Amino acid sequence: MPPKITVLIVDDHPIARAGIRAVIEQADDMEVAGEAQDGDEAMRLVEQLRPNVLLLDLKMPGVRAWEVEKWARENYPEIAALVLTGHDRDFYLARMVEAGVAGYLDKNEHPERLLANIRAAARGETLFTQEQLQRVLQWQQTAGRKWDSLTERERQVARLLVEGKSDSAIAEALEIQQRTASSHVSSLLKKLELDSRQEAMAWLVKHIPEMSDDL
Incomplete structure (x- = not known):
């Protein structure tokens, strides 16, 4: 039997973390490696646990999500990251794509779909839709260019x-x-x-x- 996919859950809301954990624990092929409530704790646990997949909330205290992902990509490029958020704004989407996440998912995602996305990310796949990538390009060429x-x-x-x-x-x-x-x-x-x-x-x-x- 292949080793289980290990997932680090990063979310500042305990109820959200508990819900995500419950979904992951339904799967036979994955397990929760740990939980973090902010970006700083996430970085410490990544160093300690080396999970296969980092499941990031977008907005949380401390180090911002895209900064956590940039750091993880530089230091642990084998770790895949997914964003799970209710904030579908072009700015956030673009920042997370630029940081190197494998996908940008809605918190209303069906549990089975979430598990499928975690498996895909662990295999090295990227999960952005064409519409999401078009939005990122549009933002980068307009507002992003000015902001940067x-x-x-x-x-x-x-x-x-x-x-x-x-x-x-x-x-x-x-x-x-x-x-x-x-x-x-x-x-x-x-x-x-x-x-x-x-x-x-x-x-x-x-x-x-x-x-x-x-x-």
């Missing part, structure tokens, strides 16, 4: 803009001169091809959902 052109400081300014802060408040938050803050705002607007702060706020909330996740 911003510097880290401009992204910090972007988050503060979404919070509704003025240039003086941005300067105070980042401990910089107000004229420097104003310069960052102007540069951000130019790169996003927008004319006003209000347009920037609306664009960021629409295309970069992580900007408003914590508001």
Whole structure:
């Protein structure tokens, strides 16, 4: 008998982890290697347990899901990762595809379908639909291109803009001169091809959902 597929469940909701565990335990050919409630714990358990498949929730405390996957791909490329989420936004889908996950699944997935996807990922298959890949390409060529052109400081300014802060408040938050803050705002607007702060706020909330996740 071949060895069982080992799965590490990563989700910050205990009830969700219990539900996923119950589904996996129905299968004779796989087992739960462990559970993690955030990205930091996931990375520790990956090092310790070396599971075959990493089943990632998208939004959780600590290290973000795509950062966990990038780290796993660099250090343990033999481990396949699947995202199981209720957040079907192009930004998140693109980030996870770029990070190297094998599939991006809906949390409403039928249990048997989830098990089939875990088996496929363990075999080295990728599970993206053509529609998902087209969405990723579209996002990368439009909003993604603009977002990736911003510097880290401009992204910090972007988050503060979404919070509704003025240039003086941005300067105070980042401990910089107000004229420097104003310069960052102007540069951000130019790169996003927008004319006003209000347009920037609306664009960021629409295309970069992580900007408003914590508001």
